[in-house]
Amino acid sequence: MPVLIVIPARYASSRYPGKPLVELTGATGEKRSLIRRSWEAARQVSGAPRVVVATDDDRIREHAEAFGAEVVMTSESCRNGTERCAEAYDALGGGFDVVVNLQGDAPLTPPWFVERLVEELVAHETAEVATPVLRADGAALKGFREDRRAGRVGGTTATFGADGTALYFSKEVIPYTGRDDYAEDEATPVFHHVGAYAYRPSALGAYARWPQGPLETLEGLEQLRFLERRVPVLCVEVEARGRQFWELNNPEDVPRIEAMLAKMQVA
Template structure:
């Protein structure tokens, strides 16, 4: 099966404009842009035939081409990364069995998250869309709850059924856990949604034709468009293996990500 990774990136991020070009310093003090670190993360994934950056911004294109990335220009009307992936695949003329959306704000995504996601798609041949979920320990859950109490948009959480089909995704912390107390390393019933997706080309083509539904608009989560159209999303559990994972959502996340890069020894 031919696998394509698309890294969608835009300059006009609502919460953090220009974040794709924000420099992140690694363990040796070397600064690389967020889009370059996301590209590096994609290059570490095994079993992939091609990696591209999909953007509508010439500044991002220049930066990406400067470090050797292949870039596909997409329109400024794309509402989210899934629409951008659909447009990029169309521009390439298809030819891939699985398209992975490795969002350009997740440079700490371990390669095995994506490899396990691709394996999950192969193991569920009827799945049109799949996405990784990571069980929170007590420390991570406490951080999510602190973010919400402070009014910060932190991680997205997911709930799913016995066979892994998604029931809902939210920027709130679900399911409800207030009153429960877990130790820092205890497993909890809350799953962090890792913002990576794998699609069949048919699912991408259908998605691009649908208008956003009310839940997608309220939560600001693109994957809800599939659920609102009764298209199942397969959740694939992944494991951190001791590695910290975080996305760059807000300016204050820069320090946190740089600290993790330093701890990992990533230059």
């Protein structure tokens, strides 16, 4: 089954301009850009998927091509990564059964997150969109709450029903847990939404034609456009297997991610 992984990347981020080119120091002291580390993470996914970087910026294109990535140029009018993935898919002429959006700010995404995501989408014949969720431990939940108290827009949390379909995604910490004394390694009822999606091409094409809805606009979360259109989004629970996960949303996340790279001995 042909799988395309698209890594959308834009330079003009309102919260962190130039974010894809920010350098992250690994365990050996080597510095690699965020977009390169995200591309390297995508290349570890089994099944030989095609991996492309989708951008509208020549600085990102030149940098990505220099380390060997295939780049697809997309328009500046793309409002989010899903729209950029749709443009990239069309620019490549289609021909893929599954398109994966591996967001360029998630260099710590383990390959098995994406592999399981594709497997679950394929297994659920009626599913159009799937996204991974990771049960937060006490340390991760503490990080979410610290970001919110500091006024930073950090990670996204997800709630879903008994059948695994999403109920809501939010930049706030949901659901309310009634306690804040979880041990660092204790499982909590909060699920961290991992920044990746798997789409069937039909869902991706429809998404690009829909206008933004009020919830997507307020939260700044692209996946809410599906929920506002009553398109089910399958939440696929993934396992950390000892790996740490965090996205680079703000400058304050750089030392946090570098500490994780060092702890996991990632070069």
